[in-house]
Amino acid sequence: MLNFDRKGIIENDEYLDVERIPDSTDEILHRGNVFDFLIDHCGPILDRKKADNVIIYGPSGTGKTAVVHTFLNDLKSKVTENDIEITILCKMVSNKDTKASILKYLIKEFEYENNQSHTKISNSTSEYEYHFQKLCLNHDGYIILVLDELDNLSDPEVINFLTRLSLKNISFIGISNDIDFLNIGGGNSKSSATNIFYKNVEVYDAVQLEGILRDRAQKALSPENYDKIGSYTFALISARVKSEKFGDARVGINNLKKIIKKIEKENKSPNTMEEIDDIIYETDNEIFFSKIRNLDNELKIILISILNMKKENRILEYTYPHYCSIVNSYVMGKKMEKNTFRNKVKELEGRGILTIERQYLGRGGTKDHYTFLGDETAVINKYSLTDNLFCRFCIHTPDDTDNRKKDLGSNEDNTENNVLLDDMELLSNPEHFSN
Numbered sequence: 001m002l003n004f005d006r007k008g009i010i011e012n013d014e015y016l017d018v019e020r021i022p023d024s025t026d027e028i029l030h031r032g033n034v035f036d037f038l039i040d041h042c043g044p045i046l047d048r049k050k051a052d053n054v055i056i057y058g059p060s061g062t063g064k065t066a067v068v069h070t071f072l073n074d075l076k077s078k079v080t081e082n083d084i085e086i087t088i089l090c091k092m093v094s095n096k097d098t099k100a101s102i103l104k105y106l107i108k109e110f111e112y113e114n115n116q117s118h119t120k121i122s123n124s125t126s127e128y129e130y131h132f133q134k135l136c137l138n139h140d141g142y143i144i145l146v147l148d149e150l151d152n153l154s155d156p157e158v159i160n161f162l163t164r165l166s167l168k169n170i171s172f173i174g175i176s177n178d179i180d181f182l183n184i185g186g187g188n189s190k191s192s193a194t195n196i197f198y199k200n201v202e203v204y205d206a207v208q209l210e211g212i213l214r215d216r217a218q219k220a221l222s223p224e225n226y227d228k229i230g231s232y233t234f235a236l237i238s239a240r241v242k243s244e245k246f247g248d249a250r251v252g253i254n255n256l257k258k259i260i261k262k263i264e265k266e267n268k269s270p271n272t273m274e275e276i277d278d279i280i281y282e283t284d285n286e287i288f289f290s291k292i293r294n295l296d297n298e299l300k301i302i303l304i305s306i307l308n309m310k311k312e313n314r315i316l317e318y319t320y321p322h323y324c325s326i327v328n329s330y331v332m333g334k335k336m337e338k339n340t341f342r343n344k345v346k347e348l349e350g351r352g353i354l355t356i357e358r359q360y361l362g363r364g365g366t367k368d369h370y371t372f373l374g375d376e377t378a379v380i381n382k383y384s385l386t387d388n389l390f391c392r393f394c395i396h397t398p399d400d401t402d403n404r405k406k407d408l409g410s411n412e413d414n415t416e417n418n419v420l421l422d423d424m425e426l427l428s429n430p431e432h433f434s435n
Contacts, residue, residue: 009221009225009260009264010220010221010225010264011220011221011222011225013220015216015217015219015220016253016260018249018250018253018254021069021070022066024073024074025067025070025071025074027070028063028070029211029212030208030212031063031201034056034064034199035067037197037199038054038056038068038071038199039071041197042071042075042144042171042173043075045079045084046082046084048084050170050171051142051144051171052171052197053162053163053172053173053195053196054172054173054174054196054197054198054199055150055173055174055175055176055196055198056068056176056199056201057174057176057177057178057179057199057200057201058177058200058201058202058203059203059246059248060177060352061204061245061246061247061248061250061251062201062202062203062204062247062249063201064175064201065175067201068148068175072144072146072173084141084142085141085142086141086143087110087114087141087142087143088113088143089106089109089113089143089144089146090146090148091105091106091146091148092148093147093149093153095153095154095347097152097153098125098155099125099128099158100124100125100128102158103125103128103129103132103158104121104128106132107119107121107131107135110139110143111135119131129161133165133167136165136167136170137167139169141169142169142170142171143169143170143171144170144171144172144173145162145170145171145172145173146172146173146174147159147174147175149176149177150174150176151176151178151179151180152343152346152347152350154339154340154343159172159174159196163195163196164195174196177349177350178358180366203242203246203248204242204247205242206235206238206241206242209237209238209241209242209249209252210234210235210237210238212249212252213237213238213252213253213256214234217229217234217260221260225263228269229259229260229263229269230269232273232276233269233276234256236273236276236280237255237256237259237276240255240277241255245373246355248352251287255280258279258280259276259279259280262279281375285378285379288353288374288375288379291351291352291353292353295348295353298336298344299344299347299348301323301326302323302344302345302348303348303353304326305319305320305322305323305326306319306345306370306372307372307376308322309322311371314369314371314372315367315369315370316341316342316367316368317367319341319345319370323335323341342368352373353373353374354370354373355370355373356368356370356371357371
């Protein structure tokens with residue numbers, strides 16, 4: 001008889017999920033100064049006063065989103081106890097969002113949260129502005145607007161609009177990896193909001209990371225299974241994440257989960273630092289391979305244009321012309337504008353594939369340098385990212401191979417096209433992208 005009662009060593013898998021938002025502020029470690037900042041600037045609502053506009057910014061994996069959302073949950077509970085009405089509207093910003101699309105979303109969410117019937121609005125920015133202000137003006141309670149991933153904005157004008165509303169019941173919280181986006185393009189697109197308070201969330205140090213990993217493991221495992229991990233495992237993960245992954249706690253949690261799964265599968269703990277290091281390395285590559293696989297074709301071309309350059313030349317001024325050259329050489333359709341390319345690279349940063357280091361040159365000039373975060377050799381070898389044939393066909397998907405055969409006219413007499421079709425089939429099969 002099969003043993004269906006057999007259980008793994010993980011009792012609460014949710015604590016090993018990097019996307020998990022904690023139930024309370026008490027669960028979040030080493031962010032007391034950020035909570036204090038939010039209390040100072042948003043707490044006045046408890047005294048029936050307007051909260052300040054704030055932007056929380058810092059690198060990926062520093063807990064910004066978790067801090068803001070758990071704080072707002074606590075704040076909402078507290079104001080409700082004091083019979084104060086509050087509406088909190090949250091949106092994750094994408095690089096396709098505009099001022100109009102964001103206002104449209106906020107209007108819809110406001111109506112839903114307050115059980116109001118949906119208002120049909122003509123699709124124009126001015127109409128969305130008018131109706132949004134009207135909703136806020138007629139609302140008796142306080143309103144907090146939260147926009148996450150702010151640096152995906154191509155134009156920060158929506159921030160100017162939301163923070164300049166002359167209403168006593170509305171305030172704004174932004175979450176971003178950096179605040180350089182506020183100066184995008186200069187001129188009219190530069191954010192001119194001056195009534196915003198900023199808080200930089202610093203990266204975790206190795207000791208803080210170790211504390212976070214231990215806390216997650218204790219909540220996910222029973223005491224006896226927790227002891228199987230070993231103190232050196234926590235220390236090694238934390239040191240590596242701090243030195244190689246910019247202190248990104250999400251990477252540390254993923255590495256911890258991989259080691260726990262390994263212990264669960266083999267029923268033994270890693271005995272040496274080399275064993276732990278191998279598991280971490282394998283995890284890092286798996287995460288990156290997954291990220292590369294999930295990129296759309298447009299982002300793959302951009303990544304190719306960056307990886308084809310020498311590391312010292314991976315700046316916007318060199319990579320964009322190379323991208324244009326690839327698109328022109330392989331007839332990949334219309335190439336994107338330089339500013340769109342720049343925003344797409346920021347999307348790669350948001351996905352944890354590279355970092356953008358901005359150097360200020362004086363007189364408003366800047367230079368963006370792109371640093372790839374993964375094992376470059378392993379990724380290139382696995383996906384042939386610098387292969388010209390891959391460049392030529394990466395905009396196609398395996399599903400449309402048959403259609404392309406028809407377009408090229410596959411037949412026995414058309415030898416040249418048939419060779420080309422063989423290449424297409426090779427490149428549309430991910431199994432052929434590894435060594």
